[in-house]
Amino acid sequence: MxxxxxxxxxxxxxxxxxxxxxxxxxxxxxxxxxxxxxxxxxxxxxxxxxxxxxxxxxxxxxxxxxxxxxxxxxxxxxPAQVTAAQMERWCKDFDNWAICDTACFKLFDRTPHAFGKVVAWSKRKPEFEKRAAYALLASLALHDKHSSDDAFLRHLPRIAAAADDARNFVKKGVSWALRSIGTRSAALHAAARALAKRLASSEDPAPRWVGKDVLRDLSRPLVTKRIAAKAKRRE
Incomplete structure (x- = not known):
């Protein structure tokens, strides 16, 4: 049928x-x-x-x-019926950023397998499979209302390592993930900015680009005002 x-x-x-x-x-x-x-x-x-x-x-x-x-x-x-195996099959079919990002942003981040796939896919070599790790992490940062700051802090070393990947769609995915994490809370904003500053000072063009891109975004008045408002609500 x-x-x-x-x-x-x-x-x-x-x-x-x-x-x-x-x-x-x-x-x-x-x-x-x-x-x-x-x-x-x-x-x-x-x-x-x-x-x-x-x-x-x-x-x-x-x-x-x-x-x-x-x-x-x-x-x-x-998402309740999506299995880890299905996510794996679909990820291997990703051949452009649009299908990669839409799958992560509209579906995969709502599954119980999401964080595990961030770890698994971050180790992949194909460009869009690796991008999927960071598109998924960005989507989780934007949509997951329940995970703690620690759930995202533990992925910062992974982001730092991937920032060395100069491939266009990977580095943009890495930037998206770090920018998104930096909007969740004051603590994550500070941690994301600290990492971004370190990356921005790199002699390597790829991490330098990621760092500057993230700093530019997280320094916007709209972002800083939202972070301050979130911090005030938590007091």
């Missing part, structure tokens, strides 16, 4: 696809997708809302290999 429904959904996506959207993926957004139809994220979200949560359909859509079908799969899957 799910395979039949997946075929119907894929046909719908094909009808919704636009050449102008597809042609803009690489030059405008840096998205290189092998099987792309040209369906915008806004349209995919509307389709997802109409479908509702459907784990079986998500699995079937992923197997099509279609970029938009996979994006849709991350939007409709049920």
């Amino acid at each position: 799910s395979a039949t429904r997946a075929s119907e959904v894929l046909a719908k996506l094909e009808r919704l696809g636009k050449k102008a959207v597809r042609d803009a993926y690489a030059p405008r957004y840096g998205i290189v997708a092998k099987q792309a139809l040209g369906v915008s994220m806004a349209v995919l979200q509307k389709v997802a809302k109409g479908l509702g949560t459907d784990h079986a359909l998500a699995l079937s859509l992923w197997t099509t290999g279609c970029f938009e079908a996979r994006m849709l799969a991350t939007l409709i899957d049920d």
